[in-house]
Amino acid sequence: xxxxxxxxxxxxxxxxxxxxxxxxxxxxxxxxxxxxxxxxxxxxxxxxxxxxxxxxxxxxxxxxxxxxxxxxxxxxxxxxxxxxxxxxxxxxxxxxxxxxxxxxxxxxxxxxxxxxxxxxxxxxxxxxxxxxxxxxxxxxxxxxxxxxxxxxxxxxxxxxxxxxxxxxxxxxxxxxxxxxxxxxxxxxxxxxxxxxxxxxxxxxxxxxxxxxxxxxxxxxxxxxxxxxxxxxxxxxxxxxxxxxxxxxxxxxxxxxxxxxxxxxxxxxxxxx
Numbered sequence: 007x008x009x010x011x012x013x014x015x016x017x018x019x020x021x022x023x024x025x026x027x028x029x030x031x032x033x034x035x036x037x038x039x040x041x042x043x044x045x046x047x048x049x050x051x052x053x054x055x056x057x058x059x060x061x062x063x064x065x066x067x068x069x070x071x072x073x074x075x076x077x078x079x080x081x082x083x084x085x086x087x088x089x090x091x092x093x094x095x096x097x098x099x100x101x102x103x104x105x106x107x108x109x110x111x112x113x114x115x116x117x118x119x120x121x122x123x124x125x126x127x128x129x130x131x132x133x134x135x136x137x138x139x140x141x142x143x144x145x146x147x148x149x150x151x152x153x154x155x156x157x158x159x160x161x162x163x164x165x166x167x168x169x170x171x172x173x174x175x176x177x178x179x180x181x182x183x184x185x186x187x188x189x190x191x192x193x194x195x196x197x198x199x200x201x202x203x204x205x206x207x208x209x210x211x212x213x214x215x216x217x218x219x220x221x222x223x224x225x226x227x228x229x230x231x232x233x234x235x236x237x238x239x240x241x242x243x244x245x246x247x248x249x250x251x252x253x254x255x256x257x258x259x260x261x262x263x264x265x266x267x268x269x270x271x272x273x274x275x276x277x278x
Contacts, residue, residue, distance in 0.1 A: 021116045022047040024090035024155065028082045029100040030054040033063060035185060040067040042104040045113075046096060052086040080167035084160040095158070097151045097169070101185045102130070108180040112152060115178065124173025125153035131181035134193075135243045142237035142247050143230060150175060151182065163207040165200045190246075197254050205261035215266050220259040228252035 025046040029036055030053065040063075043049055049068035053061050054076040064071045072089065076082060087095055094116065098104065108128070115126060129146035132139040139145055150158075150169040162168030187193040228248045231237045237244035 020113060021094055021120070022092035023094045023096050023112075023116075023152075024048040024050060024092035025096045025098055026050045026052070026083070026086035026090055027098055027100055028052045028054070028079075028086055029056065029060055029064070030076065031056045031058045031060060032100040033059040034188070035101045036060050037063050037067075038103055039098060039100050040064065042109075043067075043096075043098060045109055047092050048090065050086055050089045052082060052089070054082070078164045080160050080162060080164055083167060087155070087158070087160070090155055093155060095153055095155045098182070099184070103183045103185070105180060105183060108178065108182060111178055111180050115176070119176065122174065123176050124157045125150050125169070125171035125175040127175055127177045128152065129178070129181040130184045132184045132186050134185075134187050135246075137240070137243065139240075139247070141235060141239055142232075142244050143235035143251070144247075146181065148177060152178075163204075163211070165203045193250065197250060197257065201254060201257040201261055204258045205265060208258070208262050209265040209269075213262070215259060215263045220256060220263070223259065224252040224256040227255045 023046045025043040025048065027036075027039060027043075027049070029051065032039075033056075040049060040051075044067070049070060051064045051068060051071045053064065053071060053073050055073050061071060061073070070089070074082070074085060077085065083097060087097075096112070112126070115123075127148040128151045129148055130144075131146075132144045150171055153169055153171050154173070157172045159170045159172075160167060161170045187196065228251065231251045232244060232248035237248045240247070
């Protein structure tokens with residue numbers, strides 16, 4: 007009876023977690039990111055042949071550092087997923103950090119829901135321009151980041167990949183901290199890069215450019231960020247974020263227009 011009583015009082019085993027991170031030249035962020043993941047049972051890093059100290063820093067936290075040529079956001083993260091060996095997979099970007107509150111909530115949720123849930127959506131909280139962005143449209147930005155290793159596939163289009171979970175998904179309460187941009191220059195460079203990727207995806211999917219998209223969608227994006235999501239309460243910073251959100255949408259469709267024009271020109275040259 008005594009032995010049985012001791013066994014019954016033992017807590018249930020916590021499901022194991024693999025953290026996966028993809029990165030390239032992130033020496034300024036990767037250390038803090040991986041340090042916030044020490045509690046995980048495994049950390050898998052897929053690096054795209056960084057030229058700075060990223061790999062050196064990663065190897066101080068985990069032996070599982072794999073280098074692979076960049077294959078796009080979706081395919082690179084899907085590859086990292088394929089390397090994970092634990093029960094659950096936790097996707098964290100190199101410019102994100104897991105707070106102690108989120109860590110504790112994850113552990114408790116894995117114990118509480120067990121087989122009843124196949125994934126968890128995590129809110130993300132951006133730190134930029136010297137403040138946390140609770141307003142302006144960037145929060146809560148729920149995204150499935152924690153999922154059962156064998157019950158998830160990858161969808162979406164670059165740079166907005168999506169984890170598709172076979173089963174129920176619950177939302178967590180505590181946010182994942184996102185240090186998305188170093189400064190305005192970094193922000194603008196990323197807008198330029200991501201809009202090129204997005205417009206290319208639209209073009210390959212044979213989505214047609216329309217003037218109404220280029221005119222109305224940016225205007226609504228500004229209105230949503232600045233007015234509906236109360237970005238105006240952040241002063242000029244809120245105006246700047248709303249404006250750059252609108253510029254992002256405008257550039258995506260402007261670049262789609264350019265790709266269509268180049269495609270027509272190439273077609274005309276081939277026929278002549």
